[in-house]
Amino acid sequence: MMKLHGFSSSNYYNVPKLAFLEKGIEFEEIQSYTGVSQDYKPEYLDKSPLGKVPALETPEGCISESRAILEYIERAYPQHSLLPETPFGIAKVQELSQFIELYFELVARRLIVNLLTGTQPDAVVLKEVEASLSKSVVALSKLSNFEQFAYGDQFGLADIAAILNLPVVRSVGKKFLGRDPLSEVPGLDDYCMRMEQRPHVQKIRADAAADMPDFMAHLKAIYGL
Numbered sequence: 001m002m003k004l005h006g007f008s009s010s011n012y013y014n015v016p017k018l019a020f021l022e023k024g025i026e027f028e029e030i031q032s033y034t035g036v037s038q039d040y041k042p043e044y045l046d047k048s049p050l051g052k053v054p055a056l057e058t059p060e061g062c063i064s065e066s067r068a069i070l071e072y073i074e075r076a077y078p079q080h081s082l083l084p085e086t087p088f089g090i091a092k093v094q095e096l097s098q099f100i101e102l103y104f105e106l107v108a109r110r111l112i113v114n115l116l117t118g119t120q121p122d123a124v125v126l127k128e129v130e131a132s133l134s135k136s137v138v139a140l141s142k143l144s145n146f147e148q149f150a151y152g153d154q155f156g157l158a159d160i161a162a163i164l165n166l167p168v169v170r171s172v173g174k175k176f177l178g179r180d181p182l183s184e185v186p187g188l189d190d191y192c193m194r195m196e197q198r199p200h201v202q203k204i205r206a207d208a209a210a211d212m213p214d215f216m217a218h219l220k221a222i223y224g225l
């Protein structure tokens, strides 16, 4: 059975986890927290060279990077496909997924430490984050109207990207910008509410909430946060 290494309050870990759940593939979860180095669980570096979460242990070896892991899962388990049938459709789903990760998640991530520790962000960084998110919000509505799913008429990889990578943007917006930038994207709030009703998304959220105290304790122990 595939072994998925990581922790349930990590959005990146939850990307392949949700793909496995939606496809109905059995997998084993192996808890691995961040902070890996030569001094802390160095053996994990053989699974994920930068010590990042997630890593997937397959019978042929390990794969790191959530995008590569998704690619593997989709090809190894074509049932309940998470991609459209046409080359154009596949590219559009990848475009949207990458867009959400690069221009929303990675931007908001700059303030994650402030979010977790309750500290005020650096004013320059905050300004940069706000400017980037404002631009991305306008652009996102050109890629999806979020009418039914993020792309097309069935649940897929773009939904996984949206469901897992956008919540941090809301949190950062509400906490540090005094507004939720995502509410400015037409259709997105209703779409998110619909997605939250999906049973596997609810499992992801419940597991994340259950893991959070342990993850916070880990951060305190390893980084003194």
Ligand SMILES: N[C@@H](CCC(=O)N[C@@H](CS)C(=O)NCC(=O)O)C(=O)O
Pocket (backbone or CB within 6 Å): 010, 011, 012, 013, 034, 035, 050, 051, 052, 053, 054, 064, 065, 066, 067
């Ligand atoms: N590009 C990576 C990003 C993974 C990532 O940043 N994961 C976080 C946890 S949510 C992590 O491992 N952080 C620790 C670190 O960057 O050292 C992927 O898609 O898998």
